[in-house]
Amino acid sequence: MPAADLRAKWAFLEAAGWDGLELTGGADFPGRAAELRAAGVPVRTVCIAGGPFIGEFDAERRAEAVTVMKGLLSGIAEAGGTGAITPAAYARFSRVLPPYTPPRGPEEDRAVMLEALTELGEHAAREGVRVYLEPLNRYEDHIVNTLAQAVELAAATGLDSVRVMGDLYHMNIEESDPVGALRAAGPRLAHVHLSDSNRGQPFAGHVDWPAVLAALADVGYDGDLALECRLRGAAETVLPDVARRLRGRTGSP
Secondary structure, three states: OHHHHHHHHHHHHHHHHOEEEEEEEEEOEEEEEEEHHOOOOOOOEEEEEEOOOOOOHHHHHHHHHHHHHHHHHHHHHHHHOOOEEEEOOOOOOOOOOOOOOOOOOHHHHHHHHHHHHHHHHHHHHHHEEEEEEOOEEEEEEEEOOHHHHHHHHHHHHOOOOEEEEEEEEHHHHHOHHHHHHHHHHHHEEEEEEEEOOOEEEEEEOOOOOOHHHHHHHOOOOOOOEEEEEEOOOHHHHHHHHHHHHHOOOHOOO
């Protein structure tokens, strides 16, 4: 997307009450970072798009994923953001669909993830940003589905630059107590995706948003709250309304 187009989108979002952008990116992102910063567009985070992913079964694909993620981390640092987001994998395997048994066991899954997260965490620390590990629901990934799993892996690296993020849509599927999971994640929780139970914007489904926002306040959460959802309604109406309702409870979206 050209910077000029992004500037126009940012102008709309800023007027709607938002503080920054989260982009998706791949191997091309580092080349865009300087352009984004020069354009004055506040890009806070970048999420890997399409893969490959650090939890791939194939070693060459995993190595490629680490290389791409390093580029995202360097790029988001140059753009003035906070970090880059990755799940373990996306749409590579699910235990709830045939053949049900993955080609790699849990111990090897963990070893693969720790190796990648440690390498990325060290790179992120050098760049002054963070890696955000995102749990996905069981239908999209089989390795990391809950905040507790993500926190355990992040802590096992021993690196402060490896943090976790929560997506309320995935949490609505996987967490028996989403609010409790946010509280338990504590200081490792550094980024949150806002999406309701139906993948619509906050307040469009049955997530208990007052309880979610209260839990984040109680644990001293100071990271970003980023929309990752489908809009139920016109953007001109929905985005200002969500920003206003969030600011009314948190001070900033």
